Amino acid sequence: MTRANGRPKIEVQDVSHWFMQQQTGDEVHALDAVDLTLRQGEFVTVVGPSGCGKTTLLNSIAGFIKPTQGTLLCDGKAIKGPGRDRGVVFQDLAILPWRTVRRNIAHGLEIAKTPKAERDERVAYLITLVGLEGFENHHPHQLSGGMKQRVAVARTWAADPDVILMDEPFAAVDAMTRLTLQEELNRLCLQTGKTVMFITHSVDEAVFLGDRVIAMTARPGRIKEDVKVPVPRAERDWSRYNTDPDLKTVTEHVLSLVRSEHGEQERAQHAEAVQ
Ligand SMILES: Nc1ncnc2c1ncn2[C@@H]1O[C@H](COP(=O)(O)OP(=O)(O)O)[C@@H](O)[C@H]1O
Ligand SMILES: [Mg+2]
16 A cells, blocks of 8 residues: 555646756756656656757756746645755765765754764664665665665765655666665555655656656656556565566556657757757
């Protein structure tokens, strides 16, 4: 069972964004009329060709950028900037090399001036949750890529945000570790009931993790299709994924959506190059 209870947590309404290119003065149309609702407890994955505006969408929800047009709501209230209710996990791990595992995870809580006893208890809980027991006093350079990614995840979870925004967090870890991290993340999200938006360029990852997969068009990014994944998240692991005919059908469908947009993008780039 997922904990999605139907209440809208994040609402993206008719959001469009243009970036001004500093050197040329040209405008890049990054997002076009995006409508998307993340419901409480839902895990929504986003796929689309590189440069289609996925990160722009995530940054808008995080409050890092204000889109040119449209409305963004969290719990029905306008998103005006970053907030503790929304945590972000980036691809290039935002962990500090000079801090131990324990102190990296505690960092946000130190900033928030959480009392030490409460902080220690929370950090210990998170270390167990992400399987880093015994590594509390290690520094990042003493850890494998997968362990560093666990630190980054635990660091974001530490502040206990309702919403977690993840931008290709596992893109840089090796393939075997990634399988484990994906299964762990699925479990962690179910256990803690977080609402998640997870960007990836891997269709397998998107289908494996998502309640829904949002396939975006080539730039300007629009929602091409919102695809529901049939098997409950609680029943997912990679062996199920590899043998379940329904998951296979959905994966093939999402793959065809992404490939058709990739073709569009190549054609557009070719047209620009020969102009
Ligand atoms: N700060 C910026 N200034 C100008 N253009 C940007 C900026 N950030 C992103 N872009 C452009 O906007 C488009 C969408 O970018 P992005 O959201 O990063 O795509 P994605 O994450 O899907 O790869 C790209 O063409 C990118 O070059
Ligand atoms: Mg991106």
